[in-house]
Amino acid sequence: MVTITIQELTKRFGGSxxxxxxxxxxxxxxxxxxxxxxxxxxxTLLRHIAGFYTPxxxxxxxxxxxxxxxxxxxxxxxxxxxxxxxxxxxxxxxxVAFGLEERKRPRKEIEHRVAEALDQVKLDGLGSRKIQxxxxxxxxxxxxxxxxxxxxxxxxLDEPLSNLDAKLRLEMRxxxxxxxxxxxxxAIYVTHDxxxxxxxxxxxxxxxxxKLVQVGTPTEVYRNPATRMVAEFIGETNFVEGRTLRExxxxxxxxxxxxxxxxxxRTNDSSWQPAPGQPVVLSIRPEAMTFANLTDSPNRFPGHIxxxxxxxxxxxxxxxxxxxxxxxxxxxxxxxxxxxxxxxTRAMAGMNDVVILRK
Amino acid sequence: MSKSLSILIFLVMTAFFACxxxxxxxxxLEAAFRGPDHKxxxxxxxxxxxxxxxxxxxxxxxxxAVWTTLGSLAIALPLAVCYVRFAFPGRALLNSLVLMPMIxxxxxxxxxxxxxxxxxxxxxxLLINLGLMDAMHPTDWLGQQRMLGIIIMxxxxxxPIIYLNAAAALSNLDxxxxxxxxxxxxxxxxxxxxxxxxxxxxxxxxxxxxxxxWSFTEMGVPLLFDxxxxxxxxxxxxxxxxxxxxxxxxxxxxxxxxxxxxxxxSKLFFGNSSASGGGRATTGRETIKLPxxxxxxxxxxxxxxxxxxxxxxxxxxxxxxxxxxxxxxxPHSLTLTHYHDALGHELTLSSIANSLKYSALAMLVAxxxxxxxxxxxxxxxxWGRQILDAMAMLPLAVPGIVMAFGYLAMTREGQPFHxxxxxxxxxxxxxxxxxxxxxxxxxxxxxxxxxxxxxTLEEAAQNLGARPEKALWRITLPLVAxxxxxxxxxxxxxxxxxxSDSMIxxxxxxxxxxxxxxxxxxxxxxSGPNLASALGVWAMIFLAVTILGAGVxxxxxxxxxxRV
Numbered sequence: 001m002v003t004i005t006i007q008e009l010t011k012r013f014g015g016s017x018x019x020x021x022x023x024x025x026x027x028x029x030x031x032x033x034x035x036x037x038x039x040x041x042x043x044t045l046l047r048h049i050a051g052f053y054t055p056x057x058x059x060x061x062x063x064x065x066x067x068x069x070x071x072x073x074x075x076x077x078x079x080x081x082x083x084x085x086x087x088x089x090x091x092x093x094x095x096v097a098f099g100l101e102e103r104k105r106p107r108k109e110i111e112h113r114v115a116e117a118l119d120q121v122k123l124d125g126l127g128s129r130k131i132q133x134x135x136x137x138x139x140x141x142x143x144x145x146x147x148x149x150x151x152x153x154x155x156x157l158d159e160p161l162s163n164l165d166a167k168l169r170l171e172m173r174x175x176x177x178x179x180x181x182x183x184x185x186x187a188i189y190v191t192h193d194x195x196x197x198x199x200x201x202x203x204x205x206x207x208x209x210x211k212l213v214q215v216g217t218p219t220e221v222y223r224n225p226a227t228r229m230v231a232e233f234i235g236e237t238n239f240v241e242g243r244t245l246r247e248x249x250x251x252x253x254x255x256x257x258x259x260x261x262x263x264x265x266r267t268n269d270s271s272w273q274p275a276p277g278q279p280v281v282l283s284i285r286p287e288a289m290t291f292a293n294l295t296d297s298p299n300r301f302p303g304h305i306x307x308x309x310x311x312x313x314x315x316x317x318x319x320x321x322x323x324x325x326x327x328x329x330x331x332x333x334x335x336x337x338x339x340x341x342x343x344x345t346r347a348m349a350g351m352n353d354v355v356i357l358r359k
Numbered sequence: 360m361s362k363s364l365s366i367l368i369f370l371v372m373t374a375f376f377a378c379x380x381x382x383x384x385x386x387x388l389e390a391a392f393r394g395p396d397h398k399x400x401x402x403x404x405x406x407x408x409x410x411x412x413x414x415x416x417x418x419x420x421x422x423x424a425v426w427t428t429l430g431s432l433a434i435a436l437p438l439a440v441c442y443v444r445f446a447f448p449g450r451a452l453l454n455s456l457v458l459m460p461m462i463x464x465x466x467x468x469x470x471x472x473x474x475x476x477x478x479x480x481x482x483x484x485l486l487i488n489l490g491l492m493d494a495m496h497p498t499d500w501l502g503q504q505r506m507l508g509i510i511i512m513x514x515x516x517x518x519p520i521i522y523l524n525a526a527a528a529l530s531n532l533d534x535x536x537x538x539x540x541x542x543x544x545x546x547x548x549x550x551x552x553x554x555x556x557x558x559x560x561x562x563x564x565x566x567x568x569x570x571x572x573w574s575f576t577e578m579g580v581p582l583l584f585d586x587x588x589x590x591x592x593x594x595x596x597x598x599x600x601x602x603x604x605x606x607x608x609x610x611x612x613x614x615x616x617x618x619x620x621x622x623x624x625s626k627l628f629f630g631n632s633s634a635s636g637g638g639r640a641t642t643g644r645e646t647i648k649l650p651x652x653x654x655x656x657x658x659x660x661x662x663x664x665x666x667x668x669x670x671x672x673x674x675x676x677x678x679x680x681x682x683x684x685x686x687x688x689x690p691h692s693l694t695l696t697h698y699h700d701a702l703g704h705e706l707t708l709s710s711i712a713n714s715l716k717y718s719a720l721a722m723l724v725a726x727x728x729x730x731x732x733x734x735x736x737x738x739x740x741x742w743g744r745q746i747l748d749a750m751a752m753l754p755l756a757v758p759g760i761v762m763a764f765g766y767l768a769m770t771r772e773g774q775p776f777h778x779x780x781x782x783x784x785x786x787x788x789x790x791x792x793x794x795x796x797x798x799x800x801x802x803x804x805x806x807x808x809x810x811x812x813x814x815t816l817e818e819a820a821q822n823l824g825a826r827p828e829k830a831l832w833r834i835t836l837p838l839v840a841x842x843x844x845x846x847x848x849x850x851x852x853x854x855x856x857x858x859s860d861s862m863i864x865x866x867x868x869x870x871x872x873x874x875x876x877x878x879x880x881x882x883x884x885x886s887g888p889n890l891a892s893a894l895g896v897w898a899m900i901f902l903a904v905t906i907l908g909a910g911v912x913x914x915x916x917x918x919x920x921x922r923v
Contacts, residue, residue, distance in 0.1 A: 054537055073550075079542040087537035090556040098553075099543030150543060175780035 001028045001061040001184050002153045004049060009058035011044060016303060018044050020210045023056070026188060026203075030182050033188045033197040036207035037233065042190045043158055045207070050156050051075045062153060073102075078152030082159045084143040086131045092118070092142050093127030099150040117149035121151070124331070136167045148179065154186040161196065171250065172227065173200055193232050198222065206230050224268040228357055231283040238281040238289075238327040241359070244274040253351055256280060261322035263299050265354025279359045286330035288353030291338070299354055301327060301347040305340050319347055364828065369701055371748055375728065376750050379791050381750065383765025384615070384757065390608035390768045403488035403609035408723065413610065416590040417617070423510055424575035430514035431521050434664055434852030436563070439525035441661065442634035442823075446646040447654035453661040454526075460668035461519050467895040469803040470881060470888055471674025476508065481674070483704065498506045505586045513574045513582075515668040520573075521566035528562025529555070536856075568625060569755060572618045572653075576758030579858045579874075590614055595862060612766045612919055618758055672899060679892035697893040707894055709869060710876035717786065717872055721793030725850045726843065727846050728794070729801030734831070737809040738801075751802040754795050759859035766792055766864060784865045789872065792860040795851035808839030845908070852905040856898060873898060 003196035009022040018041045027031045034042040047053050049060060051072030054132055059068045078099075085093050093114050097201060102108045108133045118124050121141035131139065134224070147155060159170045160176070177200045191197055197204050198218045205215045206226075213224035228239065242258040254274055256263050265282055267274065276282055289301070305319035306326070315334040319327045329347050392399055407413045416479050441447070444453050475481040487493075519910065532555065539552045541547075556563075578591035588594065590610055597607045649657065677696055729751070735741065736748035754762070769775075816838070817830045825833065836843075861872045871879070880891035 002378075050538070051543055052541070071546075073544050073546050074536065075542075076544070077542060079539065081535040081539060083533060083535050084535060084537040087536055087554060087558070089560075098540065098545070102540075102544040102549070146539075146543070156542075 001186055003028045004154060004186065004188070005059075005061040006045075006049075007059045007061070009045070009048060009055050009060065011048065011053060011055050014359040019048070019055070019209050020213055021203045022210075023120075024205060024212060024215065027188060029185055031177060031185075031187045031189065031202045031203035031263075032198060033201040034207060035181065035194065035197045035204050035233070036192065038192060038258075039209075040207040042192075042207050046156055046158055046167065046188060046190045049154075050077055050079050076153045077156050078147030078150055080143045080147050080158065080160045080164060082138075084139050084163075086130050086139055086142055086146075090122065091127065091130075091269070092129050092131065092134070095136060095142055096146045096149050098126075099146065111150055112250075117145040119149070121145045123148055124211070129254055136163055136165075139166060140172065144176070144179070148183070151183075152185070154188065155180065156357055157187065157189040159191055161193075162188075162191075166244040169196075176200070198234070205223065206233060224355065225357070226268065226285065226352070228281055228283070228359075231355070231357065236286050236328060238284045238286065238325070238331075239325075240279060240284065240325060241280060244276055244278045244280055244356075245277050247273070252353065255358060256354075256356060258324065260302065260321050261300065264297070264351045264352055265299075265356050266352060267356045274356060274358075281357050281359050283355045283357055284349050284353060286328040287314075287332065289319075289327065289329040289347045289349045290331065291347055293295070293352055294348045295348050299349045299351065301349070302344065304344060304345070305338055308337060310334075310337060319345075362739070362741065365735050365741050368735050369741065372732055372735075372747055373752070376894075379795055380750070380754065380762075382760060383769050385765075386768035387608050387615075387761060387765040388612050390605055391612040393605075397452070403605045404612065406606070407613050412588075413590070413593065413606075416588055416593045416610075417613065419619075420575050420589045420591065420614075423513070423577075423581075424504065424571050426510045426576035427513040427517060428567055428571045430569060431518040432563070434514065435518045435521035436525055436565070438661060438664060439522050439529055439655045443524055443529040443729060444647055445654070446648050447661075449658050449662070453658065453665065455667050455911075457519050457661075458667060458907065459672075461515050467675060467877060467891075468671030469580050470518065470892055470895065471671040471676075472508065472512060473583070473674075474678050474888075475670065475674045478776055491572050495705060505584050509580050509584055509586060509589075512580050512671065513577060513587060516541050516670070517570045517573060518664075518668070519912060520569050521563065523561060524562045524566030525593035528559035532558055548886045564625060568622055569664065571625075572758060575618060575621070576614055576760050578858075578862065579878075580758055591859075592765070594716050594760060605884060608764060608768065613760075615756055615761045618761075633678065667679065673681065675895045675899070677895045678889055681889065697889040699809060700893075704880075704890060706868060706871060706876045707882065707890070710871045710873050710894075711897075712872060713865075714855050716872040717789045717793060718851050720786075720790040721797065721854045722847050722851040724790060724794035725798050725801045726847050728834075729846060729850075730805050730843065731797055732798075733805035733809055734803050737806050748802070748806070752799045755799045759796060759857070760863070761790060763860045763863040766860070785866070785870055789860060792864060793854035793857055794850075796857065797853050800849040801843075802858055803844040804842045804849070805839065808842030809835070811842075812838045812871065827881070848905040848908055852902045855865065856902060 004024075005028040006022055006024040006026075009019055010017065011019040012332055022045060032282050033046060036042045048055055051067070051070060051074075055068065057248060061346055062069065064073070084113055087098075090098070096114045097110050100113060107115075114127065115124070118127055121144050123138060123141050123145065126134070126138070131142070132204065134142065142161070143160070157176070161172055164172065170244055173196060176189075179185075189196075191202070201218055203215065203217050204221060206213045206221065206229075209227055214230050216224075221230065222234050229241075231237050240258050242256040242263065242355065245255040245257050245262065247253075247266050248255045250264070252270070253264050253266055256265065263282060268283075301319060301324070303319045303321040303324070306316050306320050309316040313332065315331050317331070317338065318328040319328055319329050327347070391403055392401070407417075428706075438457065442450065442574055464751065473480070477483075536558065537554055540550045545553065576591050578595055580590045581587075581592045582595065590613070594607045594614075597604055680694060692693075732747055732751045736744045770788060812835055813829045817827075817834050843916075855872075856874060858874050861874045862878065865871050865875050868879075877891045877898075878896050880887045880894065
């Protein structure tokens with residue numbers, strides 16, 4: 001279990017900068033997520049921590065040991081590869097034993113620990129199977145066992161669930177988190193799946209074109225996205241453009257002028273006071289909008305429904321706001337389904353759910 | 360393609376193979392086992408093992424094959440690792456130059472090596488000039504160590520086959536498999552032995568087998584080194600006897616059995632196909648930038664090996680230009696007369712014309728068959744398509760000399776295929792022999808093409824109303840044309856330089872192809888070797904252009920051409 005510190009990390013491939021001055025501290029025992037669209041540099045950052053890339057600038061520390069130039073095989077990390085990278089010429093048990101053999105553990109201990117690790121990932125008795133005889137889910141478990149059995153300083157996971165079907169993915173989420181917490185492992189998990197990140201992470205970092213855009217807990221990131229890109233990436237949302245009018249009569253809330261009327265909301269960062277006249281963008285999540293009457297909110301969205309999608313637990317509407325954008329409205333446990341029509345209606349959103357972002 | 364057409368191709372191919380691959384082998388075997396009274400006999404086979412001369416020949420062939428394979432591995436593996444892993448000056452150029460040694464049949468290179476290593480050759484002259492050797496007592500390198508000379512010649516000729524296979528296997532390896540080992544604490548050296556090597560073993564094995572069988576049955580090089588104590592040469596010598604002599608057939612049978620045994624044994628140990636390191640690569644492989652001096656060391660290693668490998672060819676070139684090359688490092692004076700004389704010699708022009716004729720027809724036959732086989736095995740799901748593919752690759756594993764003898768046996772007087780002889784003209788026989796032997800190149804390159812072109816492109820054409828055959832003709836064939844051109848070029852040029860079939864099947868000077876003409880020129884007195892060299896240089900340029908062309912078109916897939 002180590003604290004991982006990354007200082008001013010920069011990496012260029014050819015002419016293009018894939019990581020630019022990344023600073024990050026991952027606490028001991030933390031399950032940390034790197035999240036971002038493909039090509040944002042999240043896997044590159046993970047591979048720097050594993051030691052497969054050497055940065056052009058910057059440093060990486062495991063506790064107070066500088067590992068920037070330490071070759072991969074001396075770092076003591078356990079990595080799960082996206083393709084699992086299981087060796088087809090070795091069977092399941094031989095794959096898992098590999099790291100212990102490199103550590104020159106006595107034969108007895110290796111056998112014992114391999115059996116234990118296979119048991120933990122529920123593959124007991126399959127040690128002599130060939131890799132090709134396993135299903136995708138089983139292969140994924142072998143990869144996990146292989147990374148865990150060496151008792152790594154930290155566990156690195158590179159999109160470990162992306163090759164599994166939806167049901168298995170849900171199961172493995174809980175299981176991986178459980179195993180990490182049980183061993184008190186520092187774990188870094190790369191993914192582009194926001195549900196995975198929100199449901200598993202202690203903290204997460206959102207990346208975009210080689211930079212960290214935001215670091216925080218799932219609730220912080222979801223509720224107070226740092227930028228428009230983060231707001232959109234971490235969940236469904238509606239954007240409304242406008243101009244700040246003034247600070248409202250409620251402390252901490254601001255009035256914003258939009259093409260279809262005034263909206264009142266809070267900033268994503270309490271230290272920021274938008275100046276009157278400043279162009280801003282508002283992020284309003286579909287599930288925060290409702291056709292019910294909210295008495296304590298001035299935020300009204302008059303318009304008509306152009307599309308209705310029934311999803312069982314929820315129903316999604318597309319609302320064409322008068323003089324405004326198309327907005328998504330999501331109602332949970334819907335009792336009455338509203339069909340698309342020209343009839344005037346209006347949706348509302350609480351003041352706390354209208355988040356003001358810098359433009 | 361409609362199912363009935365696929366089945367038709369399958370049947371035609373099977374019939375062709377039965378007639379011109381299985382039957383000749385059977386005919387050779389039959390001749391080896393049938394006594395004068397048409398009864399089954401083991402007398403000839405047992406004579407092969409009882410006769411000390413034949414036993415020695417087999418043993419020597421085996422030794423040559425083992426050392427040639429080991430030598431080729433020792434050169435090719437480090438080269439392949441350097442090329443795939445490291446960035447060094449001149450990397451791309453040197454990689455394409457690796458093919459250089461293949462541009463000459465090694466037996467032509469042997470003329471050059473004799474000029475260099477002979478008693479009055481270039482090496483001795485150099486040593487004498489440097490004061491390292493007594494001019495009165497020059498070492499007879501080739502006389503004392505002819506077997507070593509043969510092995511060196513063959514290693515320098517054949518290592519590219521292993522190189523191509525190993526490099527292809529290495530670059531197909533998912534880098535994550537090695538990274539996973541590094542992540543678990545494995546250092547670079549033990550990573551190579553524990554993960555990389557086992558995973559590329561099928562590729563290395565495929566190349567190694569071809570090298571082994573090739574050198575076990577190689578006839579040209581020992582022939583030019585005047586080394587009669589290997590089986591292939593003994594076989595060649597004995598066909599000058601009466602055609603009724605059963606011993607060449609017995610020898611060939613023994614060779615075939617041994618080749619197959621070696622192949623199967625090594626397949627058992629190394630060819631475990633479940634351990635192929637395939638799978639799609641999930642991370643790009645970063646070539647490692649070496650420190651300047653290490654980078655240049657790689658360059659020097661590559662360039663050095665290539666230089667050594669082309670040294671015999673350099674000898675051939677020098678010989679073809681030299682007026683007089685005796686007891687000096689390089690020839691005294693240069694001349695173009697050999698090229699002029701070569702054109703005037705009765706053998707050369709007709710042999711060039713013959714070779715062009717045989718090879719062009721053979722290429723055509725190989726292309727038609729090859730495209731059919733590749734298409735059926737890649738694109739259809741009919742029963743037996745893998746068998747078809749395997750059949751087409753088999754000629755790589757069967758020694759050329761076995762095939763040549765098979766053809767000879769099946770066209771003897773009174774045999775059902777005697778009409779193929781067309782009197783004494785070996786045209787049909789040689790075309791069929793060349794086509795069968797070079798079919799694997801065409802099949803592999805066409806199959807590579809069909810695999811790259813998505814079947815949905817063809818389906819889209821069918822969806823818009825094209826008949827399956829039309830869709831194949833208008834969409835897929837144009838897209839795989841580069842592969843077909845490459846495969847055809849290779850088939851053509853290797854047919855031009857085919858040795859064993861040419862030596863054995865063409866018996867009359869008027870029908871000699873180039874290779875046999877070169878051989879008989881070497882044997883003739885006077886400026887014969889120089890004329891042979893001039894002819895060899897012509898062939899060398901020809902092959903260089905086609906192989907480099909095929910290499911450019913096929914890229915890394917070139918390695919797959921030399922795989923059983």
